[in-house]
Amino acid sequence: MIFTLVLITSCGGESKEDSANLSIEFTKYELENGLDVVLHQDKSDPIVSVAIQYGVGSNREKTGRTGFAHLFEHMLFQESENVGQDQFFKKIQDAGGTLNGGTWKDGTIYYEIVPKNALEMVLWLESDRMGYLINTVTESAFYNQQEVVQNEKRQRVDNRPYGHTNWVLDKNIYPDGHPYNWQVIGELVDLQSATVDDVREFYDRFYGPNNATLVLAGDFEEVDAKALIEKYFGEIKRRQEVPKLEAQPVTISETKRLYHEDNFATAPQLNMVWPTVQQYTDDAYALDFLAEIVSRGKKAPLYKVLVKDKELTSRTIAYNNSQEIAGEFHIIITGNEGVNLNDVEAGIQEAFAMFETEGVTDRDIERIKAGLETSFYNGISSVLGKSFQLAQYNVFTGDPGFIEKDINNIKAVTKEDVMRVYNEYIKDKPFVMTSFVPKGQTDLIAANSMVAPVVEEEIKENVEKTVTDSEEEVAKTPSAFDRSAEPAQGPAPQLNIPTSWTAELANGMEVYGIEQNEIPTVNFSLVMEGGHLMDDMTKNGVANLMTDIMMEGTANKTPEELEEEIEMLGASINMYTTRESIVIRGNTLVRNFDKTMALIEEILLQPRWDAEEFARIKTKTVNDIKRSESNPNAVANRVYNKLLYGEDHIFAYPTSGTVESVEAITMEDLKTFYENNFSPSISTFHVVGKINKDNALKNLASLEESWASKDVSIPEYPAENDRDKASLYFVDIPNAKQSVINIGYVGLSRTDPDFYPVEVMNYKLGGSFSGNVNLILREEKGYTYGARTQFSGSKIPGTFTASSSVRTNTTGESVKIFKEEIMKYKEGISQEDLDFTKNALIKSNARRFETQGSLLGMLQEMSMYDLPADYISGEEKVIRDMTLDQHKMLANKYLDESKMAYLVVGDAATQYVQFKDMDFDEVMLMDKEGEEVKLEEVAQ
Numbered sequence: 001m002i003f004t005l006v007l008i009t010s011c012g013g014e015s016k017e018d019s020a021n022l023s024i025e026f027t028k029y030e031l032e033n034g035l036d037v038v039l040h041q042d043k044s045d046p047i048v049s050v051a052i053q054y055g056v057g058s059n060r061e062k063t064g065r066t067g068f069a070h071l072f073e074h075m076l077f078q079e080s081e082n083v084g085q086d087q088f089f090k091k092i093q094d095a096g097g098t099l100n101g102g103t104w105k106d107g108t109i110y111y112e113i114v115p116k117n118a119l120e121m122v123l124w125l126e127s128d129r130m131g132y133l134i135n136t137v138t139e140s141a142f143y144n145q146q147e148v149v150q151n152e153k154r155q156r157v158d159n160r161p162y163g164h165t166n167w168v169l170d171k172n173i174y175p176d177g178h179p180y181n182w183q184v185i186g187e188l189v190d191l192q193s194a195t196v197d198d199v200r201e202f203y204d205r206f207y208g209p210n211n212a213t214l215v216l217a218g219d220f221e222e223v224d225a226k227a228l229i230e231k232y233f234g235e236i237k238r239r240q241e242v243p244k245l246e247a248q249p250v251t252i253s254e255t256k257r258l259y260h261e262d263n264f265a266t267a268p269q270l271n272m273v274w275p276t277v278q279q280y281t282d283d284a285y286a287l288d289f290l291a292e293i294v295s296r297g298k299k300a301p302l303y304k305v306l307v308k309d310k311e312l313t314s315r316t317i318a319y320n321n322s323q324e325i326a327g328e329f330h331i332i333i334t335g336n337e338g339v340n341l342n343d344v345e346a347g348i349q350e351a352f353a354m355f356e357t358e359g360v361t362d363r364d365i366e367r368i369k370a371g372l373e374t375s376f377y378n379g380i381s382s383v384l385g386k387s388f389q390l391a392q393y394n395v396f397t398g399d400p401g402f403i404e405k406d407i408n409n410i411k412a413v414t415k416e417d418v419m420r421v422y423n424e425y426i427k428d429k430p431f432v433m434t435s436f437v438p439k440g441q442t443d444l445i446a447a448n449s450m451v452a453p454v455v456e457e458e459i460k461e462n463v464e465k466t467v468t469d470s471e472e473e474v475a476k477t478p479s480a481f482d483r484s485a486e487p488a489q490g491p492a493p494q495l496n497i498p499t500s501w502t503a504e505l506a507n508g509m510e511v512y513g514i515e516q517n518e519i520p521t522v523n524f525s526l527v528m529e530g531g532h533l534m535d536d537m538t539k540n541g542v543a544n545l546m547t548d549i550m551m552e553g554t555a556n557k558t559p560e561e562l563e564e565e566i567e568m569l570g571a572s573i574n575m576y577t578t579r580e581s582i583v584i585r586g587n588t589l590v591r592n593f594d595k596t597m598a599l600i601e602e603i604l605l606q607p608r609w610d611a612e613e614f615a616r617i618k619t620k621t622v623n624d625i626k627r628s629e630s631n632p633n634a635v636a637n638r639v640y641n642k643l644l645y646g647e648d649h650i651f652a653y654p655t656s657g658t659v660e661s662v663e664a665i666t667m668e669d670l671k672t673f674y675e676n677n678f679s680p681s682i683s684t685f686h687v688v689g690k691i692n693k694d695n696a697l698k699n700l701a702s703l704e705e706s707w708a709s710k711d712v713s714i715p716e717y718p719a720e721n722d723r724d725k726a727s728l729y730f731v732d733i734p735n736a737k738q739s740v741i742n743i744g745y746v747g748l749s750r751t752d753p754d755f756y757p758v759e760v761m762n763y764k765l766g767g768s769f770s771g772n773v774n775l776i777l778r779e780e781k782g783y784t785y786g787a788r789t790q791f792s793g794s795k796i797p798g799t800f801t802a803s804s805s806v807r808t809n810t811t812g813e814s815v816k817i818f819k820e821e822i823m824k825y826k827e828g829i830s831q832e833d834l835d836f837t838k839n840a841l842i843k844s845n846a847r848r849f850e851t852q853g854s855l856l857g858m859l860q861e862m863s864m865y866d867l868p869a870d871y872i873s874g875e876e877k878v879i880r881d882m883t884l885d886q887h888k889m890l891a892n893k894y895l896d897e898s899k900m901a902y903l904v905v906g907d908a909a910t911q912y913v914q915f916k917d918m919d920f921d922e923v924m925l926m927d928k929e930g931e932e933v934k935l936e937e938v939a940q
Contacts, residue, residue: 024380026390026400027222033238034210037229038390038400040217042383044518045850046493048218050122051111051387052130053395055242056206058186059105059179059325067149067186068194068202070103074145075199076110077101081132081476082483083125085141086779089769094836095121095489096843103184106324107395113384115846116219120487123232128483130212131236134203135475142196147782147807150192151738153185155785155805158456158737161264161630162334162436168452169273172256172432173328178248180326188455208239215391215400217383235480247278248325252430258452259435259445263735264630267623268444269334270341271434272348276320276327276425280397284322285409286417287329287425291318292368293418294355295331297567298560301351301358302331307616310347312339314620324396329425336623341435341446352427360415363568370570372410374589377519381851438630456735493846495876498855500862500869501693505704509680512859513687513696516852522593522689523852526584526600527860529682530714531577532655534673539665540650541657542673545617547575547582549670552613555606559613562599571596573603577655580794581864582678590690597699605706607674614667621662625654632733633805635928636740636905639731642930643901644746644799649717651796681709686859688852719797721746723899725921728815731928732908739811739906743818744801747894750793750865754890756878758791761890763837765789765825766802770836773802773821781817783810789822791894795865800894808907812914815902822897828888841879845872 026040058069079085092099097114112122157163167183174181214233216225252275277283295302295318302316317332333344380386393402434452435445503511535543551573553559566573571588573596584603588596628634638654645652656662687696723745748755759767766773766789777787784806792798802822806814849855861867868874904911908925915923927933 024386024403028394028400031209031230031234033234033236034208035233035236036213036394038213038215038394039222039225040215040383040386040390041220041222042217042386043219045383046116046219046496046846047113047383047850048116048119048122048216048220049111049113049383049387050119050126051109051215051217051384051391052126053107053109053213053215053391054207055211055244055395056108057104057106058182058184059245060206060242061179061182063177063182064190065194065198066182066190067184068198069108070184070186071145071149071191071194072199072202072207073101073103073108073110074149075137075142076129076133078141078145079136080128081135081474082128086770086775088125088129090836091121091125091486092118093768093770093840096492096840096846097122098844098847105180105184107392109388109391111384111387113847115493115843117490117492119216119220119225120228121489123228124483124487126214127232127236130207130209130233132477132479132483134200135477137196137199137203139196142194142199144779144782146191146194148778148785149185150188151783151805151807152785153188153191154737154807157183157185159264159632159805161262161266161627162269163264164260164262164452164454165269165271165434165436168258168260168434168454169271169328169432172258173252173273173275174250174326178250178326179245180323205240206242208242209233209236210238211242213391213394215387215394217387217390231481245325249277250275250326252432255430256432257435257446257449258433259437259442259449260452260454261439261442262436263439263456265436265438266627266630267334267337268339268341268344268435268437268441269332270344270446271436272331272345272431273433274329274426274429274431276329277322278325278327279322280402280406280409281322282409282412282417283421283424284320284327285413286421287320287322287327289365289368289413289418290422290426291320291329293360293364294318294351297563299364299564301354302333302348305351305354306333306344306347308612310343311616311619312336312344312347314616314623334627335444336619337626338444340444341437345433345446355422356427360418362415363564365413365415365418367564367567369411370568371572374521374570374572374587376407377521377589378587381519381521381853383850492843495845495873496849497870497872498849500859503693503697505680505700507680507704507707508709509704509707510684510863511687511697511700512684512863513691513693514855514859515690515692516688516855517690519852520590520690521852522588522590522687522691523856524586524685524687524689525856525860526604526683526685527863528582528678529580530677530712531581532579533650533715533717534677535650535653535657537650537653538661539669540653540661541621541655542665542669543582544577544656545614545621545662545665546670546673547577548617548621549609549614550603550607551575552610552617553608554602555608556602557608559608559610562603565599566596569595569599573600575603579651579655580796593691594699597703601703601706604678604703609667609671611667614670618662618665621656622659625656625659625662629928630733632736632738632740632905635731635733636742636903639729639905639926639928639930640742640744640801640901640903643729643903644744645719649719650715651717651719677712679710679712680707682712682714684860684863686856686863688855688859717796719746721797721899723901726819726898726900726902726919728902728904728915728918728920728923729926730908730912730915730924731903731905731926732912733905734907734909736905736907737808738805739808739814739904739911740803740805741811741815741818742801742803742903743815743822743900744799745900746797747791747800748793749795749797751795752793752797754894755791755793756875757882757886758890758894760837760841760879760882761887761894762789762791762800763841764829764833765821768840772825773804773818776817776821777804777806777814781810783807783814787818808911811904811906811911812918815904815915816918819897819902822895822900826888826891826895828884828891831884834882834884834887838879838882842876845876848872
C-alpha cells in the first residue's frame with residue numbers, strides 16, 4: 001500500500017497555499033502465521049529501526065495477577081534458546097545500536113535502532129524471543145526480574161511525591177474486574193507472588209506472531225527484507241487467538257472524594273477526573289481540544305482564575321486520556337504552599353462558569369491545529385518515530401495508513417464540538433477527586449473526603465533468597481535452520497558527518513547551521529554564555545528568573561498576546577538558564593521561520609518587565625524549591641554539588657536559587673542583569689532544518705542590525721579535586737523506600753585533552769546498560785532499576801559520578817559494590833570488553849545525525865568548545881587508538897575510590913548506623929542543605 005499524506009492548516013477557513021506535503025510510503029502484508037508486517041523505506045540515514053508491538057498490555061491481566069505484561073517485558077531482555085544471558089543489550093550495543101521496550105495499559109512494544117548492516121542480527125534476536133524463549137525462563141532469572149520491577153515501582157511510585165495518585169483514581173473510576181482498574185506496574189503483592197508457571201501461561205496466550213505487528217523502517221531493500229522476515233519469523237507457530245477488546249467506557253453514579261497524606265509531598269495537590277470515551281472517536285478528539293482550551297496558556301479559564309486572580313497555584317494542567325477501550329478527562333492542580341484544596345475546587349468550578357460564558361472561538365481552534373501540525377512532523381522526524389506511529393495505528397485500527405484519517409479527524413473538530421463534549425461529559429457530571437496533602441496537613445483536604453486505602457511498603461531487613469535452577473540442558477525448539485549461529489553483519493556504514501556552515505554577524509554573534517530537508521521544520525537555538533555563572537551569590541537565582549520574565553510579553557505585546565502569536569505560528573519558543581548559559585530554543589514550520597524570528601528579536605530586545613508576572617514567577621519558583629526538598633533525587637543533587645564544589649563556588653548552589661535568595665530579588669536586579677549580560681558578543685545562533693545558509697542569514701539580518709554588541713565579563717570559578725579521604729555523607733528522608741546514591745568527586749573539564757578518552761574508558765564501568773555496575777546491581781542482584789557512572793564537564797571541570805537508586809534494605813551492600821567495582825576496574829579490562837567499547841561507540845555514529853535535534857546538539861557542542869566541523873572523526877580516532885594499557889592508565893589516573901564522597905539520601909533510622917562499621921575515613925549525617933547534623937536531631 002502507498003499513500004500520500006497532505007497536511008493543510010487553515011486560517012480563517014481558507015487553506016494556505018504553502019501547505020506542506022509529505023509522502024509516506026509503506027507496504028503491509030501478513031505472514032501465514034498471522035504476523036502483520038509493515039515496511040517503510042527511508043534512506044536518509046544508514047540505519048534501520050525494528051519495532052514489534054504486541055496486542056497485550058495490563059488490560060489483558062486479571063485481578064490478583066497484575067503487573068504481568070510489564071514483568072514479562074523485562075523477561076524478554078534476559079535470554080532465549082539461542083541468545084545467552086544478558087546478551088540482547090550487549091549484542092545490540094556492540095553493533096552500535098540502542099534498544100528498549102515499553103508497556104502501557106493497551107500494549108507492549110520492543111524496538112531497536114541499529115546501523116543497517118545489523119538488520120539481520122536484529123531480526124534473529126527478535127524472532128528468537130518471540131518463538132524460542134519460554135524454555136529458558138528459569139526460577140533465578142524470573143526472581144531477579146521480579147526484584148528489578150519492584151525497584152522500578154519503588155523508584156517511580158513509592159518514593160516520589162503524589163506517586164500513588166493514579167492507583168487511587170483508577171480504583172475508583174473503574175469497577176473491579178475492568179481492565180483499567182489496576183496499574184501497569186502491578187500490585188506489589190502480585191509481583192511478589194507470581195510464578196514461572198504464570199509466566200509460561202502468559203507467554204503462550206499473548207506472545208504469538210498472530211498477536212503482533214512488526215514494523216521495519218529505514219535504509220533497506222524491500223525484497224531482501226521480506227526474505228529475512230520470512231526466514232526468521234515465518235516458521236514461528238501461531239499461538240492462542242487473542243480477540244480484540246471491545247470498548248468498555250464507564251460511568252460513575254456519584255462523585256467520589258478521597259484523600260491521602262503523602263510522605264513526600266510538601267504542597268497539596270487536587271485531581272478531578274471524569275470518565276470519557278475510547279480513542280479515535282469523534283468525541284475523543286473534541287475532548288483533547290477542550291483540555292487545551294480550558295487549561296493551557298494565559299487565555300485559559302483555569303489559568304485566569306486559579307493562577308492570575310486567586311493565586312492558588314502556578315500551573316494548571318488538563319488532558320483527555322482516551323485509550324483503547326475507555327478514557328478519562330483529568331484536571332491536576334498542585335496548590336501553592338498551604339493552599340486549601342476547597343479553594344482550588346471552588347476555583348475550578350468558577351473557571352468552568354467562565355468557560356461557559358466566554359465559549360470557544362475559531363481562533364482557539366486554529367491555534368491548536370497549528371501546534372498539532374508541527375507536533376506531527378516532530379513525531380515522525382526519526383525512523384523510530386515512524387515505526388511507532390505505523391505500529392500503533394495497525395494494532396488499534398488495523399490500518400497503518402490511519403494516520404491520514406487521524407489528521408482529518410483533528411481538522412474536523414469545531415468549536416461547537418468542544419462545547420458539546422463539555423456539556424456531555426463534564427458539566428454537572430459525577431467525578432473522582434483526590435486530595436494529596438503533606439503528612440500532618442489534613443486541614444488542607446477538600447471537604448467530605450474519605451481516606452484512600454493506599455498500601456505503603458514496610459521497610460524490612462534484607463533477606464537474600466537463594467534460587468536454584470535445574471541443571472538440565474535447555475530444550476531447543478526445532479527450527480528449519482541453525483538458529484544458534486549469529487548472522488554476520490558485514491561492514492558497518494562509514495562515518496558521514498553532515499556538512500555544516502558558519503558565519504559571523506556584524507554585531508559579533510556567531511552562526512552555525514546545517515541544512516536538512518526531510519521535514520518542513522526548523523529547529524534553532526540562541527545560546528548566550530554566562531547563565532548561572534553571572535549570578536551574585538547573595539542574590540542567587542536572578543539568571544533563572546530572567547529567562548522566565550523574558551517570555552512574559554514584550555513592550556508591545558501582553559503576555560497573552562505573545563503566547564497566542566507563537567501558538568498561531570505552530571511554533572514553540574522556550575527560554576531557560578543553565579549553569580553556564582542562557583538559551584532560547586525554538587521549533588517552527590519552515591514557512592513561519594521569518595515570523596518566529598521576528599518574535600525572537602522582539603523578546604530579546606523589547607522586554608516587558610511585567611510586574612504582575614514577576615510576582616507570579618517568584619511565587620512559582622519559591623514553591624518549586626520547597627517541593628524539591630521532599631524529592632530524594634533533587635536533594636541528592638543539591639547536597640552532592642555543595643559537597644564537591646564547596647561554598648565558594650557558584651556550582652554549589654542551585655540555578656533556581658534558594659527560597660531566601662529568590663524572595664530578595666527585585667525587578668531592578670533583573671534589569672541590571674539584562675543590561676550587563678545580554679550581548680551578541682557572547683552569543684551563538686544555531687539553526688538546523690529545511691533552510692539554507694542564505695535564507696537563515698536573511699532572517700537574522702534584522703537582529704544583526706538591531707542588537708548592539710557590548711563587552712561582557714564572565715566570572716571564573718576554579719574547580720579542583722582536593723579530596724584526600726573517603727567520606728560517607730547521609731541525608732535523612734524518613735520512610736524512604738529507596739536510597740539515592742551519588743559517589744564521586746570533581747573530575748575534568750570538557751576542554752581537557754583527556755576528557756573524551758576518559759569517557760571512552762568509563763563506558764564499560766557504567767557508561768551503558770552493559771556496564772559492570774548495572775550488570776551487578778540490577779541484573780545479578782536485583783537491587784535497583786539501574787546503575788550508572790559518568791564523567792561530566794564543560795569549560796569548568798565537572799564530576800565523576802557513580803549513581804543509583806536502590807532498595808532501602810540493600811543500601812549498605814550497594815555502596816560496597818560500587819566501591820569495590822571502581823577499585824577492581826583499575827586492574828584493567830579484557831580485550832573483549834575493550835573491543836565491545838570500541839564497537840559500541842564507533843558504530844553508534846551511524847545514528848548520530850538523524851534528527852534535527854541531534855544535529856542542533858552537535859552544532860552547540862562545536863560552538864561552545866570551538867571544535868572543528870569534523871571533531872567526531874577525531875573522537876573516532878581516540879576510540880580506535882585506545883589500548884588496554886592506555887585504558888588502565890586512565891582508570892588509575894581518574895578513579896580513586898579512596899578519595900571520593902559517598903552520598904546516601906534515604907531512611908536514616910534503618911540505614912545510617914551500618915556505615916559506622918564500614919571502611920570510611922569519616923561518616924556524617926547531613927541535612928537537606930548539606931550541613932552536618934547530630935543523630936539525635938534526626939531521631940527527633
